[in-house]
Amino acid sequence: MYDTGKIMTGLAAVLVMLTLPFWYSAATGKAVEKHDPVLPKTEKKCVESRQYMRDSHMDLLNRWRDAVVREDRHTYVSQDGTRYEMSLTNTCMKCHVERAQFCDKCHTYMGESPFCWDCHLDRKGVL
Amino acid sequence: MNAFLSLVAVLAVMLAAYVGTGVLDAKFLFGTVLPYAAIATFLIGFIYRIVDWAKSPVPFRIPTTCGQQKSLEWIKSDRLDNPHDTIGVIGRMALEVLCFRSLFRDTKMERHEEATVVYGPGLWLWIGALAFHYSFLVVFVRHLRFFTEPVPYVAVLLQRVDGFFQVGVPPVMASNLFLLAALAFLFARRLWSPQLRYISLASDYFPLFLLIGIAGTGVLLRHFVRTDIVNVKEMAMGLVSFKPAIPKGVHWFFFLHLTLVATLIAYFPFSKLMHAGGVFLSPTRNLANNNRMVRHVNPWNAPVKVHTYEEYEDDFRDKMKAAGLPVEKE
Numbered sequence: 001m002y003d004t005g006k007i008m009t010g011l012a013a014v015l016v017m018l019t020l021p022f023w024y025s026a027a028t029g030k031a032v033e034k035h036d037p038v039l040p041k042t043e044k045k046c047v048e049s050r051q052y053m054r055d056s057h058m059d060l061l062n063r064w065r066d067a068v069v070r071e072d073r074h075t076y077v078s079q080d081g082t083r084y085e086m087s088l089t090n091t092c093m094k095c096h097v098e099r100a101q102f103c104d105k106c107h108t109y110m111g112e113s114p115f116c117w118d119c120h121l122d123r124k125g126v127l
Numbered sequence: 128m129n130a131f132l133s134l135v136a137v138l139a140v141m142l143a144a145y146v147g148t149g150v151l152d153a154k155f156l157f158g159t160v161l162p163y164a165a166i167a168t169f170l171i172g173f174i175y176r177i178v179d180w181a182k183s184p185v186p187f188r189i190p191t192t193c194g195q196q197k198s199l200e201w202i203k204s205d206r207l208d209n210p211h212d213t214i215g216v217i218g219r220m221a222l223e224v225l226c227f228r229s230l231f232r233d234t235k236m237e238r239h240e241e242a243t244v245v246y247g248p249g250l251w252l253w254i255g256a257l258a259f260h261y262s263f264l265v266v267f268v269r270h271l272r273f274f275t276e277p278v279p280y281v282a283v284l285l286q287r288v289d290g291f292f293q294v295g296v297p298p299v300m301a302s303n304l305f306l307l308a309a310l311a312f313l314f315a316r317r318l319w320s321p322q323l324r325y326i327s328l329a330s331d332y333f334p335l336f337l338l339i340g341i342a343g344t345g346v347l348l349r350h351f352v353r354t355d356i357v358n359v360k361e362m363a364m365g366l367v368s369f370k371p372a373i374p375k376g377v378h379w380f381f382f383l384h385l386t387l388v389a390t391l392i393a394y395f396p397f398s399k400l401m402h403a404g405g406v407f408l409s410p411t412r413n414l415a416n417n418n419r420m421v422r423h424v425n426p427w428n429a430p431v432k433v434h435t436y437e438e439y440e441d442d443f444r445d446k447m448k449a450a451g452l453p454v455e456k457e
């Protein structure tokens with residue numbers, strides 16, 4: 001008894017499952033679409049360097065939050081000496097006005113859903 | 128010694144990845160060639176192993192019977208531990224694959240006082256294995272966010288549930304804690320018990336160290352060595368759509384993670400990790416115990432040339448009649 005039929009069916013199912021991302025990207029055709037967030041037009045630079053922001057903006061926000069909420073410190077001095085008020089709504093969102101085109105766009109691409117907007121507002125008063 | 132060898136091997140892989148991407152900038156090699164080579168090795172190797180196993184015939188039913196066999200109507204049979212039909216086998220296999228029932232049965236033998244042997248349940252391996260496999264599955268599914276666009280809802284949902292406790296930014300994933308704890312336990316277990324240490328081979332330690340390395344670098348990537356994971360996703364999407372792109376601005380530390388994963392994937396078909404496919408092909412589990420209900424004929428029995436009585440009579444009918452012997456057909 002060899003059960004070739006059953007084994008080959010199982011093998012095919014497993015192989016399709018394991019290579020699912022390949023089929024998925026072929027089916028949606030969205031694999032290499034660009035997902036660049038829309039940058040602010042009037043401003044030239046962010047709080048820190050662009051690469052640092054891309055890598056670690058969540059870490060920066062976390063430190064800001066701890067500083068404000070736990071230590072009552074409100075001013076952040078960046079690497080190049082510029083001073084910023086440590087605030088999600090008042091600072092980040094002042095420049096990055098279009099949240100949907102900036103933060104959300106990138107987060108959706110990465111399957112992230114930060115829960116900050118449960119409480120914090122963007123500049124348009126949207127949670 | 129075995130453990131030490133495996134550790135050196137894993138560290139060598141990491142060192143190669145560091146030199147290749149941190150010092151030499153061979154990102155095409157480590158970001159494109161290596162992943163594709165690993166995936167190809169995995170697919171070909173996996174198919175080869177399964178086909179090889181499928182070629183071994185199973186002429187007779189040899190399930191391990193751990194309960195009452197099906198016989199008379201009024202004797203209660205154990206459908207799961209001595210299945211007599213396909214439904215029973217499916218139930219048995221499902222419990223085996225999803226709940227690791229054989230590991231649950233693990234027993235521990237200890238000598239108490241003078242020559243007294245005591246048997247008891249040994250559940251730790253079962254618990255450790257369950258914790259490891261399920262947290263690995265969760266991590267695996269969550270990683271789909273790097274390989275799919277749009278990201279399927281299950282991956283997003285799983286991520287939210289996993290980060291339910293909202294500790295830290297980005298949130299700590301509960302599955303990562305379980306994964307690391309389970310791997311640490313599965314490793315410590317081998318060192319702890321002298322018997323286990325004695326039978327542990329380098330090929331037992333190597334996958335463990337690889338997995339510890341992968342989970343360790345992954346957790347470090349998430350919480351301590353931040354890198355531009357949007358570019359990581361662009362690289363991954365390039366791989367799955369066969370338009371590979373070399374990522375810009377990605378820290379070399381990410382390549383330690385990726386190279387260890389590639390090593391694991393390529394190593395998979397040649398190692399004990401093939402138990403993932405093998406468990407489905409275990410004849411002691413996946414066969415119904417119906418030896419007494421169905422006649423199983425060995426398919427490669429040499430054809431025996433038989434000469435039936437009817438043929439014999441045909442050959443000698445005249446002579447038999449002449450000798451006055453009774454014949455069946457006139």
Ligand code: HEM
Nearest residue numbers: 266270273300303341342345346348349356359363385388
């Ligand atoms: C056997 C397969 C793999 C395992 C077990 C694994 C394991 C892990 C673990 C435990 C983490 C910690 C954080 C988290 O769970 O999100 C992680 C993070 C990460 N992994 Fe993997 N990984 C695997 C494959 C890959 C592959 C193929 C890539 C390439 C795209 C990758 C890229 C990453 C990145 C970029 C992070 C950091 C995530 C973040 O910053 O949130 N991993 N990995």
